[in-house]
Amino acid sequence: MKMDSIKMKKLLEERLKQEDRKISYDREKDQLRIESRVTGKGITVSLGGIIAKWHTQKEKAIDEVVYYISEGLSAMEGQIQLTEHEKKIFPVIRSASFASEAEEGVPFLFDEHTAETRIYYAYDMGTTYRLIDSRIIQKEGWDEARIREIAMFNVRSLPTPLKEDQVAGNVFYFLNSKDGYDASRILNKVFINEMQKKITGTMALAVPHQDVLIIADIQNDTGYDILAQMTMGFFANGPVPVTALSFLYENGSLEPIFILGKNRKL
Incomplete structure (x- = not known):
């Protein structure tokens, strides 16, 4: 089966159609917009990117975008109350190119992290979360420093279960x-x-998408190539991609590394 924008548009419309939603298609930009009639807010997705994923992942690609849109709309409709719900505030990592404001032009609360990443702050809503913006902060009467402090405290309380794999002498x-x-x-x-x-060799980390953290104990030059391949694989298939680059961890700081293949790195 050959997939194109018209077929993908119809598939998504069938999966996302509800009475309280408005769906529109921008042919020029090849984008589908799904809005909540309750809030007037919505999510816009590029069909080209979804079609590219469909060619490798088939139904899984459609399932992921439907889940992303449905959960996102639910988060927009949900009520947020920071006071007495401090345990629901967490930091989330996004790419440095991620939007700095919501579609309505309301700025998100975020901090620069590395040259490749930013730290945003989210309110956990169970199966999804909503990024905290200036409107929420003003409504609650909080200051930004309090949100940052609570979020960092909460992330330290999360469990850190690890799976280990050894490849070509690297862990x-x-x-x-x-x-x-x-x-x-x-x-x-x-x-x-x-x-x-x-770590007994060189310590490197990667956050290719929001649902994975890779920590590497690099023992030889081959380890850099393996890490680069792993990171690119996760980045290409992740639901919320962050960065395909890895980082060296030295003296408490993260430095991006460019791995050029055949063990050359910058």
Whole structure:
């Protein structure tokens, strides 16, 4: 079966159609927009990117985008109350190119993290979360520093279950609990520093998408190539991609590394 924008549009419309939703198609931009009639807010997706994923993942690609849209609309409709719900506030990692404001032009609360990543702040709503913006902060009468402090405290309380794999003499640890905050564990300095004590070679980390954190104990040049391939694979298939680059962890800081193949790195 050959997939094109018209077929993908029809498939998504069938899966997403509800009485309280408005669906529109921008032929020029090849984008589908799904809006909540309750809030007037919506989500716009590019069909080209979904079709590209469909060619490798088939129905899984459609399932993922339907889930992303449905959960996103639910989050927009949900009520947020920070006071007395402090345990629901967490940091989330996004790419440096991620939107700095909501579609209505309301700025998100975020901080620069590395040249490739930013830290946003989210309110957990169970099966999804909503990014905290200036409107929410003003409504609650909170200051930004309080949100940052609580979020960082909460991320340290999350469990850190690891799976280990050894390839060509290198050790790779994977944190993949799929709670929406796997990449956020990179902000847990106590955990990262404890892992550093285990490392006997060069320590590298990667957050290719929001649901995985990779920690590598690089023992030889081949290890860099393996890490690059792993990271690119996760980045290409993740629901919320962050960065395909890896980072060296030295003196408590993260430095992006460019791995050019055949063990050359910058």
